[in-house]
């Protein structure tokens with residue numbers, strides 16, 4: 173039997189690439205020099221798209237694949253997939269939830285600690301000889317006991333809050349509705365009200381058109397000159413210009429970001445801001461999690477073509 177044709181939007185590690193190519197006729201969109209010509213040539217045969225969270229699949233790509241049945245996303249976020257175009261044609265979409273939750277939460281908490289305790293500059297201090305020449309490292313602020321807000325108490329938000337509780341922090345959260353959580357986690361639905369009540373605001377909510385710039389100038393102002401924003405979700409959830417303005421003027425103390433508008437290129441304004449702790453979108457970037465994500469991506473593809481229920485169906 174011939175293998176189904178699959179359009180691949182971005183690179184995967186070999187441990188995924190090899191089994192993917194064993195099961196599918198893989199067409200590597202991301203390697204094509206002339207993408208429109210490539211799409212015009214292979215599009216009519218494509219039955220599945222394998223993509224990554226941040227790459228998704230646009231309406232234009234979907235339209236170029238009239239036989240498309242399934243889009244399998246390597247990532248929990250599917251905001252870059254045009255869901256309306258998929259719904260209109262009955263195309264199924266899958267993602268990779270759960271397997272990455274704890275690693276993303278770990279990175280979020282690690283960024284809070286690293287930035288607040290000045291660990292990057294402290295490492296340089298120890299290594300460079302400044303410790304000998306200048307003495308002890310300047311004092312930093314504490315984390316434990318302070319107030320943390322979690323904007324979006326889904327899987328990742330919950331895992332972040334659980335970790336913060338382990339640091340004896342006071343937890344407040346915003347969500348579409350009240351969740352079954354420990355009695356001392358405060359529910360503050362309005363993002364501005366939440367930001368007003370906390371020292372650290374974690375952005376962990378799934379991005380959509382409705383959540384675009386949910387962290388706007390008003391939320392950042394409410395977080396204030398002692399506040400810190402941590403974003404491990406999608407850049408679009410934060411008004412990046414408002415964030416940069418606030419960091420530059422001291423209206424916000426600090427930020428830690430794993431996601432950026434236009435990534436992997438960064439707004440050059442970030443370069444002059446040591447109070448912004450920057451990470452290259454690698455919340456899910458451990459061997460263990462990426463292997464779990466790849467396995468789930470492939471399980472969704474193979475279940476679809478075997479006519480079996482899909483392990484993690486979005487629509």
Ligand code: 8YV
Nearest residue numbers: 224225226246247248249456
């Ligand atoms: C990326 C992510 O998919 O899960 C998501 O939504 O953004 C990430 O896990 C990952 O960087 C692989 O491209």
